[in-house]
Amino acid sequence: MQQCSYCVNFTPAFQIIAMTKPATLKEIARRLNVSVSTVSRALHDHPSIGLRTRTQVHQLAQELNYEPNKTAIFFKQGKTFTIGVILPNLSEEFFSMAITGIEQTALKHSYNVLMGQSHDLPELEKRITATMKDHRVDGLIISLAKDSKDFEHFNQLDKYNIPVVFFDRIPPQKTAHYVSCNLRPGISQAVQFLIKKGHKRIALINGPSSLLATKERMEGYTAALHAKKIKIDMGLVVSTDLSTGGTEDAMKQLLALKNPPTAIITFNDYVALDAIRYARRHNKKINQDLSFVSCANLPITHYLDTPPLASVEQFPREQGEKAMEIMLQLLTRGEELKQKGQFFQTELESRLELIEP
Incomplete structure (x- = not known):
């Protein structure tokens, strides 16, 4: 009965794998008829081991493809x-x-x-x-x-x-x-930047209340408005859970206001992208009818046709x-x-x- 070519080729391949398996300290010690501790010290060029033995151990280790047992080394070092x-x-x-x-x-x-x-x-x-x-x-x-x-x-x-x-x-x-x-100084700069562009109805789409960064954004936002003697309208402050749906709900709240914002600062660039898409669907011209400033300053925003006007750098x-x-x-x-x-x-x-x- 004729053997298949797969069966003929399989056994030699298995044998090659077995033959090239890296050697252990015990194998080197057995071949040179020395102790395992002698091999270990020789591989580390310990002065207590003679030059001839060290040379023999290094040569055989190279021939047998010996590699140190990293697990054992890590265990010994505790790292x-x-x-x-x-x-x-x-x-x-x-x-x-x-x-x-x-x-x-x-x-x-x-x-x-x-x-x-x-x-x-x-x-x-x-x-x-x-x-x-x-x-x-x-x-x-x-x-x-x-x-x-x-x-x-x-x-x-x-x-x-x-x-x-x-x-x-x-x-x-x-x-x-x-x-x-x-984030306080960056958000304050964002508010000041928008005020200089003539905006007075500046909204903030903030993040989850559990994040300290959410608190920092709010502090920077209110501080800048206070400094410019602009009354804070809490109706302009909404939050998102950072999901697309959460951001769309936040935008829905802002655009439904009797006196909606003319500019929005978003929690981050991803929130800005979702907010901009929502605004476009509602026939808003970006950075004309409604301007945006975001946070994170990620490279992706630079490739948009209508990116936010600015972004707060967070140095990731x-x-x-x-x-x-x-x-x-x-x-x-x-x-x-x-x-x-x-x-x-x-x-x-x-x-x-x-x-x-």
Whole structure:
């Protein structure tokens, strides 16, 4: 009976895989008739091992494709050189820019990054945090889900000596390590910018009340109006849950006002895109009948035919870099910092950036 070509080729392929399997310390020791500890010290060029033995061990290790057992090394050092990162949604350009900053800084210091997405769900955030702990990450960097209010799952990581650094979306805890962008000055600049363009009915589409950034936006908005002696109309302040439907509901409220706004400041660029689309569907000429200013200053807005007039820069990449820098300090000086009760709390100052269509 004639064999199929598949069967003929399969066995040699399997044999090749088996033959090229990397060797272990035990295999090298057996072939050279020395102890495993001698092989280990020779590979690390320990002075207690003679030159001839060291040379033989290195040559055989190379011939056998020996690779160090990283798991064993990590166990001995008490580190995995892995940092866990949890983001609300990696598809958002803001967070993809932040992870670039985190990864590049991590790689410079020989750390790897393990990613997780909460999709803005607090329960999923808790589950991913537990998974990160089980995978023995050395530290955790996180931007909170929009409705996160319980932070005990992060506090529990202290029992396992896993430091946590928050960025952008941070908890209302004075004892937290964090990096954020102070949005008050940027929002105030946005209001002043619109006033100079002749607008007095300026609306704010703000975010979920659970986020500190929502409070900052409101403070910047009211401060600028007070400074210009413009009466604050709370009917012009609405909120969105950051979904398309939530933003459309906010726009519906604003456009239904007896005296609707002539300009709108949105929570971020994604909210601006949804708001602009809604306004167009209702026959509004963008930046003529209704002007927009957004937050985040993401590159995508620069490719729109009618982008917002301006956007508040929040420095996502820089936030990621600084979060990783803080993490490295915690990993190298953790116990020392605990004894001193020192916490890293870094704030970048937002600023308004004009957008050229």
